[in-house]
Amino acid sequence: LTCWNAMISGYVKNGMVKEGRKFFDQMPVKNLVSWNTMLSGYTQRGEMCLAEEFFEQMEQKDSFSWNLMLDGYIAVGNLGAATKFFQSIPNPNIVSQATMLNGLAKHGSIAEARGIFDQMTEKNVVAWNAMIAAYVQNCMIDEAVKFFNEMPERDAVSWTTIINGHVRIGQLEEAKCLLNRMPCKSVGAQTAIVSGFIRINRIDDARQIFNQIRNRDVVCWNTMIAGYTHHGRMNEAFELLQQMAQKNTVTWSTMIAGFAQVGNMEKAFEMFEHIGERNVVSWNSLISGYAQNGLHVDALKCIVLMMR
């Protein structure tokens, strides 16, 4: 059963929800984990109608099930439904609260997010991190710093968030100080610094930092590539692209936008063809690329293609 559940998980994590469902339906025995895994396939892709239908069919639900639904509503931006759903959760746990906190913060309701935080009887590092991120996203760096200093324990996400907070308001020096203070420098925190250099147009300095990072992940590579593409340095971007082991949709979209910006729509389309899982951003990058280069017919063709 554990094996079968892992199979469903594998399907839905790769965006193959249909196939996952087929597998799920054919399983002779299922447990709650099977149901939750399948549910996550819908909620994480924003298929909330299907999720609701599936959720109602579940004869047993646990906090995972409820939290998945809550996060699904937040992911599609339906804060009204999320708030209502949150209030209907039988026993909201720390994950439910952190999820709701995050949802409120992401939609600008910082005071309400803070309200949830204050109401939490127990707070873990994720709750603290979510609250710090909330302040960072709302450009309230002083509050973010205050929480960062007050929190009982900090993990790599805490550091990355606060570093990024300083990067976003152009305080790269302070960001670098924080990175120096960080006990175990994560790829994420270092990537935030790279993007800080890029933000102030110091691309070559960013590259120096990038080169020094060990265990670079796909986000790190994408950050550096975007640094080049935003400045029309497509040769360097392409060179990095060829060096990276695993590319994702963000990688390709970055390249599409980059080639579009320098007027090379042939190359942009070539990048587009590599995308396995096309999303709204990949289509947007291509369509706006055609439009910005005056190729309105191609843009329209693309829109038609997208809607099929």
Added chain:
RNA sequence: GCUCAUAGCAUC
């Protein structure tokens, strides 16, 4: 590698 929440990357 059986299921849930927080950070660093792309379009507008």
